[in-house]
Amino acid sequence: MFVLLGLLVGALSLAVWWVHQLYTYWKRRGIPHDPPNFPFGNTVELQRTMQMSHILKRTYFKYKNQTDGPFVGFYVFAKKFIVITDIDFVKTVLIKDFEKFHDRGVYHNEKDDPLTSNLTAIEGEKWKNLRQKLTPTFTSGKMKTMFPTVLNVGDELVRVFDEKISSSPQTLEVTDLVARFTADVIGICAFGLECNSLRDPKAEFVRMGTSAITERRHGRLVNLLIFGAPKLSAKLGIKTLPQEIEEFYLSIVRETIDYRVRNKVTRNDFMDMLIDIKLKYDNGDKQNGLTFNEVAAQAFIFFLAGFETSSTTMGFALYELACNQDIQDKLRTEVDSVLKKHNGKLDYDSMREMTYLEKVIDETLRKHPVVGHLVRSATKDYVHSNPKYFIEANTGVLVPTLAIHHDPEFYPEPERFIPERFDEEQIQQRPQCTFLPFGDGPRNCIGIRFGRMQVVVGMALLIHNFRFELHPTKTTVPVKYNIKSFLLSSEGGINLNVSKIVKH
Template sequence: MSLVLTLIALLVSLLLFAARRRHGYWQRRGIPHDVPHPVYGNIKDWPKKRHIGKIFRDYYLKYKSSDYPFAGFYFFFSRTAVITDLELVKRVMIKDFNHFENRGIFYNEIDDPLSASLFSIEGQKWRHLRHKLTPTFTSGKMKNMFPIIVKVGEEMDSIFSAKTTAGQGQILEVVDLVARYTSDVIGNCAFGLNCNSLQDPKAEFVSMGKKAIIERRYGGLLDFLIFGFPKLARRLRLKVNVQEVEDFYTGIVRSTIDHRLKTKEKRNDFMDSLIEMYQKEQAGNTEDGLSFNEILAQAFIFFLAGFETSSTTMGFALYELALNQDIQDQLRAEINEVLAKHNNEFTYEGLKEMKYVEQVIMETLRKYPVLAHLTRMTQTDFSPEDPKQFIAKGTVVVVPALGIHYDPEIYPEPEKFKPERFTDEAIAARPSCTWLPFGDGPRNCIGLRFGLLQSCVGLAYLIRGYKFTVCPETQIPIKMVVKNVLLSAENGIHLTVEKLSK
């Protein structure tokens, strides 16, 4: 018994020594950092007290004036560099991308095919897949999908109309309503299906989308492995998606492909492009083709990203417009003016003329970037001419987008909602890599244009037909769901909505 106790004590001592040595890395290098917790590192406040994006924002603002271009950080035991210098941000995202190509996040293409999407895969596989998918998001493809988006926008308009009265405000939870709009848009464009989410609040596409974002495969018990040690988690054959979600999307994609191949139906949507690549793979052209599991993963992430990020952005935009009636009035005036020039119809060309709509969305994404921090994994030792910028291979690099967006030296009065920050002149006057809701460089969000397009269409429909104001149920300021990685409002966003006479 004494031998067993001695061995246990020795093992515990070795683990403590290894942990202490691991947590001493930044101190040995003389890099500024907060003292880490023995287990959690510098991430102790997440996921119960503070949102992870706000942890990195505060870290950025605390250390941005130091002599070093980054601050040391520990995500549990993973050494992490939080970038605090814009020039180094540019090098990580663009100039020296070859050192920081991968995100270093979990995926498991064998056991959890939904997780192996363009967002998470690495290396040569990522480069090949990005090259294959890039033509899917050209301006021409966006224009082809525009009528689908407009049709869903008209349906959302009718749903809001049925819930409101002219001259009398109704209190509505707007995030759920716009989420049903984005669900129907993405369902149509990604799967060629009328999801009926706007008509049916309990529609399966919406409930499954929420499950995919919120629910954890192991009830969150193994998150420290999945987030902190993704390679180990993959070797242990862990999965991030719950089985119900995996089965639902696998069935939808399988039936959609089978139906389109059987009927030869063409819809000029995202799925058409994926099926073309699937047919090439089936014919033996693996260089240009995609397997079923690859199509499944891309359709899934396209739905998830478009559903959640666009609806959240539209909800935050409506909240800010409710607080700033002068901006809402100016926005409505532009929408009506442009529509009058286009026979009161939404056209692709007309939407491009609505500059202020886009500025409102861009300012919303500055204040509320749905993915509030960006991660990269250092592939090789990054040894630039300045030794202070040295980042060792295997270090996780965090670009704190929320911190940069709230830096008063970049955006004066960052708490204020000012769409004029995004005029062409104002954008040109700022350094690059200072607006990062979609990332930047070769690994930026491939669906950037589509996300902006559906958000702008949805917002234009709503502001044209309705007035949004705050009500007693409106949470001011908004509280975020701290446990989620993405930014989202706690308990949604409640606003008074009044129908306007057209």
């Protein structure tokens, strides 16, 4: 009994010592930081009262210009991180010394949780090789090929809006409608499937897409382990995605590949390109090919990234245009004049003439970046010019995108919506890495062109055909963010008054 008690006391003492060592790391180093709380570190409010990007924004503004170094210490559960407070050091991590920070240090497990082994999560040489294989999928030539498909879904979006408002203005929850638009676009481009989400609010693609972002397989404590010790979690065979979601995407990819290969169907979409790479693997070219699970993982992340980020951006853009009617009028004038010049037709080339629309989208992404912070991991020790600020290998790195986008040093009056911030002269005056909605450097978002294309098409058609205004009671001003979401999104959607533009 006494031996058992002694062992228990010893184990408890060891655990207390380990926690103390862990949570005094930055203090021992003399690096500024907020005191951590066990077991959440500096994230006690996470998903309770605050969203992660807002916690990092608070840290950034508290310590920026208050420290002699480029970062401050931070703890996320049991893992040590730095939060960068100096814009030049953001450039160092994302671009200049990328080879020391090329991994995200997030969970992925090809064996037990195959869909997690995608381009956003995998590391090292494996990531580099996959990125090279997939880059040709996103050229401007490939976008041009897919444009008519995106436009067809855009025309359906207009028809659905038309039916919703019939003959009189209506209050609509716009984020749901544009999410169904992006689900249909990605469904047909990534899977070659007519999802009909715009016609069916309960469409499986939208439901599964939303679930994949919001639902987790385990509770808070296991999620804590997955985030704080991703490699250990993978070794233990812990899975993150609910079984239903995994089975849904794996079966859709399997059925799509089988059907196309068997019937020699080509559509010039993402899935065609992935099938070509898979066939190389099947034919023995393992260096340039991909396994079925790897193809499924990429199709899954294409869908997820293109579905959620694009629809959320469109929702925020419509909200800002409703708040700023003068900007909406200016944008409609541009869209109408470009369409008139091209006989009322939107095509790939005319889309690129809508320069003010591009600025409206960029200003939306500045004010409401859907991915509000970037995560990296030091892959080796990093030596800074100030020895005090060295970074140990495996230390997490957080780039507070939302904070940088709202820093008055780079964007005066950051709460105002001013598309002219993205006039070429103003862009040139800002330091590099002050605009990070898609990340930057070699690990930036591979699907930028596609994401922008579907947002431009959707926005151009909506603004050409409809006016968006605030509802006096149903529209939340300012936007209230969903604290439960990892991505920046609105709480309860965005309700706007929508009316038909009468063409003269």
